[in-house]
Structures are given as C-alpha cells and as structure tokens.
Amino acid sequence: GENVEQHPSTLSVQEGDSAVIKCTYSDSASNYFPWYKQELGKGPQLIIDIRSNVGEKKDQRIAVTLNKTAKHFSLHITETQPEDSAVYFCAARDDFSGNQFYFGTGTSLTVIP
Amino acid sequence: DSGVTQTPKHLITATGQRVTLRCSPRSGDLSVYWYQQSLDQGLQFLIQYYNGEERAKGNILERFSAQQFPDLHSELNLSSLELGDSALYFCASSVDVRDRGNYGYTFGSGTRLTVV
Numbered sequence: 001g002e003n004v005e006q007h008p009s010t011l012s013v014q015e016g017d018s019a020v021i022k023c024t025y026s027d028s029a030s031n032y033f034p035w036y037k038q039e040l041g042k043g044p045q046l047i048i049d050i051r052s053n054v055g056e057k058k059d060q061r062i063a064v065t066l067n068k069t070a071k072h073f074s075l076h077i078t079e080t081q082p083e084d085s086a087v088y089f090c091a092a093r094d095d096f097s098g099n100q101f102y103f104g105t106g107t108s109l110t111v112i113p
Numbered sequence: 114d115s116g117v118t119q120t121p122k123h124l125i126t127a128t129g130q131r132v133t134l135r136c137s138p139r140s141g142d143l144s145v146y147w148y149q150q151s152l153d154q155g156l157q158f159l160i161q162y163y164n165g166e167e168r169a170k171g172n173i174l175e176r177f178s179a180q181q182f183p184d185l186h187s188e189l190n191l192s193s194l195e196l197g198d199s200a201l202y203f204c205a206s207s208v209d210v211r212d213r214g215n216y217g218y219t220f221g222s223g224t225r226l227t228v229v
Contacts, residue, residue, distance in 0.1 A: 034218075036218075041222075042222055043205075043220035043221050043222045044203070044218075044220045089156065100158060100161055100171070101218060102158075103155050103156040105154070106155050
C-alpha cells in the first residue's frame with residue numbers, strides 16, 4: 001500500500017516568516033494530494049489540495065507544490081500568523097483504486113508572535 | 114460546523130466495557146470513514162463504508178466493528194476495551210470518487226474516548 005512520510009514533526013517560526021512542510025509518497029499511482037489543518041480539539045479541515053496533473057497551486061498565503069518524478073509534495077505558508085498554529089497533515093490517494101486516504105504523521109506548527 | 118456530526122463528544126468508560134460511537138455524514142455524502150488518532154500519532158484508518166456496504170478495511174482490531182445504516186449514518190462499536198484504546202476517533206465523509214464532484218474528506222469533530 002501507499003506510505004506517506006512527513007517532515008518535520010514540529011516547526012516553530014516567527015510571525016511573518018514562511019513555513020514549509022514536506023511529504024513524500026511511495027505509490028506512483030497516487031494522484032490526489034490534500035492538506036489538512038487540525039486545530040486543538042477539532043477535526044482536520046481541508047485547506048488546500050493538488051492533483052497530479054498540476055505542479056503548483058496557490059490560495060492566498062498557502063501554496064502546494066508537487067513533484068511527481070520525485071514523489072514529493074510540499075505545503076508553503078507565507079507571512080505566517082499566530083492563527084496558523086496547528087497540526088498539519090498531508091495525504092495521498094489513488095482515485096482509481098478507492099477513496100481511502102493515506103495520511104502523513106503530522107507537523108505541529110507554532111507561530112511565535 | 115463541517116456538516117459531519119459525531120456523538121458523543123467525550124466518553125469515559127472502564128476496561129472491558131463496550132461503547133458505540135455515532136456518525137452522521139454530510140448531506141449527500143455516501144461514504145463514511147473511521148479514523149483513530151492516538152496521542153503523538155497520526156490518523157490511523159480503521160474502516161470505510163459506502164452506501165451501506167463495507168468498502169475498505171485498515172488496521173481495525175477484531176474487537177472493533179462498524180456498520181452503515183440505510184439513512185447513511187454509521188456506528189463504530191468498540192468492545193472489550195483496553196487502556197490503549199483511549200484515543201480520538203474521527204469520522205469523515207465524502208461523495209463517491211466516481212461522481213467527480215468532491216475529492217476531499219469532511220471530518221467531524223471527533224469523539225474523545227478515555228478508558229480507565
């Protein structure tokens with residue numbers, strides 16, 4: 001099955017700096033890669049996603065890049081704010097084999113005011 | 114409010130007992146997924162149901178079982194509970210991928226189970 005690895009496990013940045021979280025996947029058939037943000041006491045919430053036919057996608061301060069050849073994808077958060085502090089999960093799925101997502105182990109991001 | 118409703122929010126029970134966690138999916142979603150999130154661990158996939166039928170199974174213990182009812186709500190049954198079963202249990206829902214209408218999961222806010 002798919003194996004998704006995520007780094008780093010913890011990340012601290014100063015407010016206004018950028019944060020980057022990286023994930024690798026093993027199954028070349030995976031073609032959909034969402035990112036989830038989990039705030040304390042809440043369920044994960046989809047914040048951005050990318051499909052394998054796209055190399056980069058941006059939504060305001062958040063961007064995701066995908067390198068299919070190297071099988072890795074990254075989340076970039078610019079101009080970080082304290083409310084960005086949360087746990088972020090990457091995930092991967094092969095649309096043709098089923099709907100199950102394989103999640104990374106999460107990155108705890110702390111934005112220091 | 115994500116549209117996925119999980120009850121109860123908190124549950125405290127003793128070892129050896131049995132509990133049932135309930136999930137109502139977002140309106141229009143046919144698939145329900147159960148995940149376990151233990152302390153310092155990621156999201157471990159347990160099981161998926163689609164329109165009442167089991168579609169995929171992950172690392173679900175034999176002491177655990179689930180079902181999806183005709184109204185599409187789902188229940189996760191945990192029996193012979195052990196201390197190590199203490200965790201957050203999340204339910205997520207989605208439309209079927211073949212509909213091409215929505216690719217992501219919508220998660221509920223979870224049930225925090227504490228086994229003492």
